[in-house]
Amino acid sequence: MLEVPATASLRVYVSEWENGKRKISARFAAILRPLLGLTDGELRGGATADPPQVGGYDELLIRIDSSRSVGLDMVKTFMDQTELFRTMDRQMGAAGLVDQMTGHLARLEDALTFAILPDSRRPVAQALAGAATLAAWQALDAGAVERAWRNYDLGKRAAQEAEEPMYLAHAMAEQAYVLNEAGRPETAVALVREARRVGGGRMSPRLQAWLYAAEAELCAKAGAGYADDCRRALDQAASILPPGQDARDPDMLSIFLNSGHLTRWRGNALALLGDDDAVGSLYEALDSLDATFIRAESGLRSDLAQAHLARGEYDQAQEHLRKARLLASRTGSVRQRRRIDQLTQSL
Template identity: 65%
Template sequence: MGTGLRALRTARGWSQDRLVYEMRRFAERRLLDIASPASLKVYVSEWENGRRSITDRYAGILRLLFGVTDTELRGAPEPHDEQVDGYADLLSRIDAAGSLGESMVQAFLDQTELLRTMDRQMGATGLVDQMNGHLARMEEALTFAVLPTARRPIAKALAGASTLAAWQALDAGSVERAWRRYELAKKAAQEADSPMYLAHAMGEQAYVLADAGRPQLAVELVRDARTTQANRQSPRLRAWLAAAEAELAAGAGMAEDARRALEDATSLLPDDAEARDPDMASIFLNTDHLARWRGNVLAKLGDSSAMEELYASLASADASFVRARSGLHCDLSQAHLARGELEEARSHLQQARLLANRTGSVRYRRRVELLTGRL
């Protein structure tokens, strides 16, 4: 129990005093009455050392501060006894799932889109309970839907939502949850007979491997994603997967492979003004997004031409993609570092840190700290 809280706190780089301060600030914003700073400091110490259980009241605050599940904060709940005679309950759930129509599936999709919009603007930390509830409702519906005609639309909606939830978990530093969410997304995509959602989940899951220190394995996984029924993938998705391979290959030190994948992404991307894939709401990619991605790859390769791409992307960046802007400033800091321009690198790193803190992004905060160590 305490180890989880301590790990979450240290992942943010917070002292116990900082955690107390953040808890007090959170409570003041929401007009909540909580203990004094002195008492909270005692509570935090006792929570982390296992001498006091985290109450529901404070767990609710801590989950939103860190963007984690209750299980990640306090440990797995005690198992409940199974119902001895559950036929009536089973049939009730089957009937409820069978009555789901197109309108309910569309409601699932609309909720996912709302959570996606909130995530990119505000970060994922405050959405973990909403996302978990959203996934639980879809999993419940899929579990008790009987016929394939009823299951496939739900499975497809679940695949898209699970991939989003996985990326949010990765951003919040909950890597095991991220991995499990990607596995759920892949299984749902397979049941839905949707190679596009399967390939996208595989492509994003490769980033977990890269972050965990297995860059070559990450490249192999995204390459498998590119060949997963490629004839049934949309051009925009194929371009997205190629760009992902370029970034992961650059991180693995595979310069030629990265440049070749970038060329593939450029040639595959549709020449239109659209940013969203009409066949897959999860994909955002147009020429501006690809330019930012190209700058990221070139910065990782130490290519001097990265600077022009990155500054052009910064000037045209959509203000609603707050977390992406944090990554863009990280890329610019890395590009300036490669040229020995330390003041410029520090300036962009400060902007990256502010945006990472604003969205609660543990993943980008880790990157900021790695770059800070090079200054």
């Protein structure tokens, strides 16, 4: 059982950690990594130890021969692990998954490094593209911006090697959100449009609709000058989205989008534009929201708070912010908490 120092001692430790006067020990690092959503290298302020170097041709050939065992069954196992992490992230948040995702990506990268021929590399590269994009979104949610950017680039490179335009377009579009968070919404809009161009006609209708919805949100965040573009993109998304309540895209497992989700996205974009129609769309989306989408509900509550603030309805805004904060605390979302704090200052 870990003995935790008294509060006064902890305050001294934190001060010394922040000022570089004391190194974070392994036992405290094990506690702080899942709480803060950081890798060991990010937490301790330095790069993690380099992996052991390959010790010669014999060892290299052993690694290459071992890579031949990474057949379709093993690739499916990798993708099943990614799916498990995606489900855990959706329900519990990303902060506690940092170590698991870091190890998962390392194993996939290792498998790809020692695979030789394209037929054996492409399936592994596809699995890596999906895992890297998920890890990037988790890093963005945890506030680890540089890690998010690097993982998106890893996902794009893997998608290109796998010759999977859908995975490439998805990684590009999500990377646009990093640009938006960094204060470059116009560049973010340009990148998501480029993602649509790159994917072209080789994308599923659900992914195309998702890309238009993402473009609409980023246009709304870019300001009033993009308001018409935002509304056009929302209309395009609605016209392309397949009918029915099925949300999962069988060709792109990271995409969840049906009419209920798109209604929420429309409400979010309209709330950002200060449109009165936002409130109705958002309450409709709240009524149909899957209860397991904890982080999504936190975002939806924040959208409702923003919509009510635009109408001067401060009591309703405050109540939604209270619930959003509780949900964001459950998932450990730094990104959501930052937005909630910004909206709270407007009350």
